[in-house]
Amino acid sequence: MSQKQEEENPAEETGEEKQDTQEKEGILPERAEEAKLKAKYPSLGQKPGGSDFLMKRLQKGVWGIISYPLSLDVLLCVDKIEGETSYFDSGDYNMAKAKMKNKQLPSAGPDKNLVTGDHIPTPQDLPQRKSSLVTSKLAGGQVE
Amino acid sequence: MIPGIGTLTQDTLWCFSQVKGTIEIGTTEADIISTVEFNHTGELLATGDKGGRVVIFQREQESKNQVHRRGEYNVYSTFQSHEPEFDYLKSLEIEEKINKIRWLPQQNAAYFLLSTNDKTVKLWKVSERDKRPEGYNLKDEEGRLRDPATITTLRVPVLRPMDLMVEATPRRVFANAHTYHINSISVNSDYETYMSADDLRINLWNFEITNQSFNIVDIKPANMEELTEVITAAEFHPHHCNTFVYSSSKGTIRLCDMRASALCDRHTKFFEEPEDPSNRSFFSEIISSISDVKFSHSGRYIMTRDYLTVKVWDLNMENRPIETYQVHDYLRSKLCSLYENDCIFDKFECVWNGSDSVIMTGSYNNFFRMFDRNTKRDVTLEASRENSKPRAILKPRKVCVGGKRRKDEISVDSLDFSKKILHTAWHPSENIIAVAATNNLYIFQDKVN
Numbered sequence: 001m002s003q004k005q006e007e008e009n010p011a012e013e014t015g016e017e018k019q020d021t022q023e024k025e026g027i028l029p030e031r032a033e034e035a036k037l038k039a040k041y042p043s044l045g046q047k048p049g050g051s052d053f054l055m056k057r058l059q060k061g062v063w064g065i066i067s068y069p070l071s072l073d074v075l076l077c078v079d080k081i082e083g084e085t086s087y088f089d090s091g092d093y094n095m096a097k098a099k100m101k102n103k104q105l106p107s108a109g110p111d112k113n114l115v116t117g118d119h120i121p122t123p124q125d126l127p128q129r130k131s132s133l134v135t136s137k138l139a140g141g142q143v144e
Numbered sequence: 145m146i147p148g149i150g151t152l153t154q155d156t157l158w159c160f161s162q163v164k165g166t167i168e169i170g171t172t173e174a175d176i177i178s179t180v181e182f183n184h185t186g187e188l189l190a191t192g193d194k195g196g197r198v199v200i201f202q203r204e205q206e207s208k209n210q211v212h213r214r215g216e217y218n219v220y221s222t223f224q225s226h227e228p229e230f231d232y233l234k235s236l237e238i239e240e241k242i243n244k245i246r247w248l249p250q251q252n253a254a255y256f257l258l259s260t261n262d263k264t265v266k267l268w269k270v271s272e273r274d275k276r277p278e279g280y281n282l283k284d285e286e287g288r289l290r291d292p293a294t295i296t297t298l299r300v301p302v303l304r305p306m307d308l309m310v311e312a313t314p315r316r317v318f319a320n321a322h323t324y325h326i327n328s329i330s331v332n333s334d335y336e337t338y339m340s341a342d343d344l345r346i347n348l349w350n351f352e353i354t355n356q357s358f359n360i361v362d363i364k365p366a367n368m369e370e371l372t373e374v375i376t377a378a379e380f381h382p383h384h385c386n387t388f389v390y391s392s393s394k395g396t397i398r399l400c401d402m403r404a405s406a407l408c409d410r411h412t413k414f415f416e417e418p419e420d421p422s423n424r425s426f427f428s429e430i431i432s433s434i435s436d437v438k439f440s441h442s443g444r445y446i447m448t449r450d451y452l453t454v455k456v457w458d459l460n461m462e463n464r465p466i467e468t469y470q471v472h473d474y475l476r477s478k479l480c481s482l483y484e485n486d487c488i489f490d491k492f493e494c495v496w497n498g499s500d501s502v503i504m505t506g507s508y509n510n511f512f513r514m515f516d517r518n519t520k521r522d523v524t525l526e527a528s529r530e531n532s533k534p535r536a537i538l539k540p541r542k543v544c545v546g547g548k549r550r551k552d553e554i555s556v557d558s559l560d561f562s563k564k565i566l567h568t569a570w571h572p573s574e575n576i577i578a579v580a581a582t583n584n585l586y587i588f589q590d591k592v593n
Binding site: 055058136 | 164165166174175177191193195197199219222230232235237324325343344368371372373374393423425426427428430476477478479480483484489583585
């Protein structure tokens with residue numbers, strides 16, 4: 001009986017030691033990062049970062065889907081899924097494309113502050129639907 | 145050293161060979177390379193970009209004069225594969241970005257490849273023409289019709305050599321089969337069928353039939369609110385035409401056997417590494433999402449890439465991977481900012497070398513990593529214009545995690561997260577690799593002695 005107790009004790013001690021070590025080393029880096037994120041965005045959902053992103057991933061490019069806001073700042077700078085911009089209809093879409101081409105931005109993506117729907121498009125306003133047939137620079141240009 | 149059967153010992157030195165593309169400040173988005181793939185012999189190298197264009201490079205014959213240089217890759221053909229579309233019914237923009245290119249094995253003089261954007265898969269035929277017929281009776285040399293009254297003799301048209309012309313023609317268009325965005329295509333080993341996978345479904349196609357496909361996997365829940373995971377990648381087994389795998393956003397892989405049932409919703413094998421629940425955090429699921437899955441050439445193993453690691457699994461063991469390699473574990477303490485700038489959602493690919501002894505994947509700052517499965521050594525290299533002298537040996541790079549930074553090391557905070565290497569390819573039998581760094585394509589070779 002006493003032997004059994006002796007055997008149990010070392011195990012318990014090891015468990016406690018382990019806990020002590022962990023506390024000494026600090027929280028896991030992931031947990032620390034999570035705490036940082038929650039401090040910045042308190043409205044972040046309690047569920048782990050899963051299904052909200054899944055829904056957004058599925059609905060990339062679909063009309064009328066409003067991005068799930070973490071905060072207004074994040075909504076403006078963060079675009080979780082590439083190419084996610086919603087348009088009212090095809091005329092809206094083409095007007096937005098025409099505006100972007102006129103601005104000639106070295107753009108990284110669609111302008112999120114773009115206002116569309118300010119006037120009714122006519123055929124003259126719309127750009128050619130075909131994409132530019134510019135040859136890829138991999139095929140032309142410098143070949144080393 | 146036998147090419148292709150290389151080990152990453154200190155004897156393997158990687159050298160710069162070529163770089164394609166231009167140096168620009170402010171890259172045009174259309175030029176961003178979105179996929180890279182060698183064909184089965186390694187003679188051809190295809191790239192796809194965000195602008196929907198495909199560029200194919202061909203390896204030139206090695207000349208006897210230049211013993212020290214292996215054949216270089218030069219432009220062979222380029223074409224516009226996909227164009228931007230607008231789905232009027234759903235008011236949905238369909239990007240022309242080429243998500244994947246997969247080559248078919250060569251069966252005749254022409255080359256065939258599949259290219260896909262989010263919605264449509266196309267089969268392209270790339271063929272050469274180096275002769276043309278001359279000496280028609282009813283047409284003159286410019287093609288104008290001749291007045292039959294002036295023809296007094298008959299001749300037989302002959303084929304005369306002409307300058308080589310490479311033509312790319314779309315032979316099949318496989319459209320309207322995917323509600324969600326296609327992330328993978330995979331050619332079956334029977335060479336008759338292929339699969340296309342989107343977020344929730346996988347379809348099986350026959351190359352000859354474009355107006356029908358079989359749905360073989362459907363994980364869409366009846367109630368979308370119950371959605372917990374999506375399909376992230378899928379691939380056929382290299383030899384067994386009935387077997388394929390698909391990976392999920394939850395870090396699991398399912399192997400399915402098409403002989404078991406028509407709809408493979410029930411997997412034959414389920415690969416998942418158990419997670420310590422005490423380690424779980426907000427980021428756990430996001431970083432466990434598998435961005436790429438690849439069978440080894442042998443068909444015995446699969447390799448998966450998630451945000452921080454590459455794992456090798458033995459098909460015979462489902463409960464954990466046999467090997468795990470840390471790609472950039474130092475990012476674990478940066479997850480908050482990587483979430484804010486979206487980098488945590490970057491989808492890195494991974495590749496095997498020809499002998500399945502070395503695996504490679506990309507990282508940030510234009511770094512890419514190689515892991516030798518036998519020696520357990522790994523190396524970090526950089527694709528940069530600074531190392532672009534012909535046959536310049538690439539120097540291994542090191543990221544410094546702690547306080548003291550050595551001279552050649554780079555600290556985690558100095559990494560450029562806009563320079564990401566998502567797509568790489570390894571020649572099927574030689575130590576030649578293609579690395580896509582945003583809008584530039586780098587080709588590296590091991591040192592030829």
